[in-house]
Amino acid sequence: MDQISAMRVFVRVVETGNFTRAAKSLNMPKTSVTNLVQGLEAHLSTTLLNRTTRRVMVTTDGALYYERATEILSELDELDGSFSNSQALPSGRLRVEMASIFADSVVIPALCDFYMRYPQIQLDIGVGDRLVDYIAENVDCALRAGTLSDQSLVARKIGELNMQTYAAPFYIENFGMPEHPTDLEGDHFCVGYMKAQAGRVLPMEFRRGDEFIEVLPRFILSVNDSRSYLRAAVSGLGIVMSPLFVVKEAVEKGELVPVLPEWNRDPVPLYVVYPQTRHLSNRVRVFVDWLAKQLQVITRDPAARTGRAKTAELAAVRS
Incomplete structure (x- = not known):
């Protein structure tokens, strides 16, 4: 058994609330998710999850294991990221939520510049101003304007709107x-x-x-x-x-x-927010830093648009 993989799958099951959603968010077959959790329980000689036909409930041992596992996985990701920062470009899938004005006026017109810098990151942008279940929907971060009411989120201020x-x-x-x-x-x-x-x-x-x-x-x-x-x-x-x-x-x-x-x-403050339990990966860091620069340009000079001028260059890079 790959214990690290099993730990990641177990944490995802706890965060999403059932095996089906965990499998979907991890892009894994449900049977693989089930087998990994069962293998982890056998390895630990304890029951981590109580299953019924409708829900999954965390046992006392499962709650303790979840708390320590999230800490260990976060430290492991941080360790890996400290080396990957200098040795390779960040890669992987990044799920971001934002209002349509930011997607239409700021992010999408400038994305060619982002992909020239980070061609190995795949962005999934959810457009709208709605309540988000960050864990269940596997959202890495969101751009939000105004006063933040959800104290469970970590927030980084990246700009202001006049x-x-x-x-x-x-x-x-x-x-x-x-x-x-x-x-x-x-x-x-x-x-x-x-x-x-x-x-x-x-x-x-x-x-x-x-x-x-x-x-x-x-x-x-x-x-x-x-x-x-x-x-x-x-x-x-x-x-x-x-x-x-x-x-x-x-x-x-x-x-x-x-x-x-x-x-x-x-002035209305702009924040990038993410859940406290979600490790801030290197790909999230570079996206947030890039987004902060785009917002500074666009709010200082509303005529600035970087995306169209970069399209031909991006095509040349990808070819």
Whole structure:
């Protein structure tokens, strides 16, 4: 029996809750997962998991073994990574979650640059702003904006977003230009943004010097996706608050215009988060470092786009 492989499989079964999900996340046959766990139990002469037709429950010995096994595997991965950093390019599959504005405006346009640097990493990008079960879904990390409420996650701040308020000329023609943030609660409409974690439309925050106002916007439409949020604003369905790099093209085309320009929101922090139990592999580290640089460029210079210029070079490298 390969004890290290058996330990990894056992840890995955505990984290996902059953053999089927563990096998799927490891890209292994379910029978192989079952045989490895059974072999580990035979080697240790104890029962680590109690199985029923519906669920898998960790025994007392299993819980103790899981705690020590995760520590040992993490240290082993760290040891391997310390050598691979200098001897080989990081490789393997990387699962990342992020909102559509970051995928569309920041990450995907620049991915040619990333693959030129790290051609052996396979990226799976989940697009959306939703609640994620990092362990069960085998998500390595996620890009999140704003205040973090899940204390079980490790967070690394990698940037900030400067926000401004915009509306379509069609909307201004019909409802006029708001003069104060409180107008958004009565005489005007906004597009509501509903985060899955909150389950409600988020308030809009405004600051002018030392003056701070939180507004509960009046809306006829709310969405839970940043791409739809922008499209609704361009369609004249209400006022939105967005980073400049997201709306830059629409502003240049005359589809959106700034409103309440003397009022701004405090910068919104950007974090990469991952579960405490998940070892931060070398491929995650290089992706996070690369992503931080892309965000710094795009938030400082919204016109910057690196992906298209690199496409021909990437094709030459891969050929």
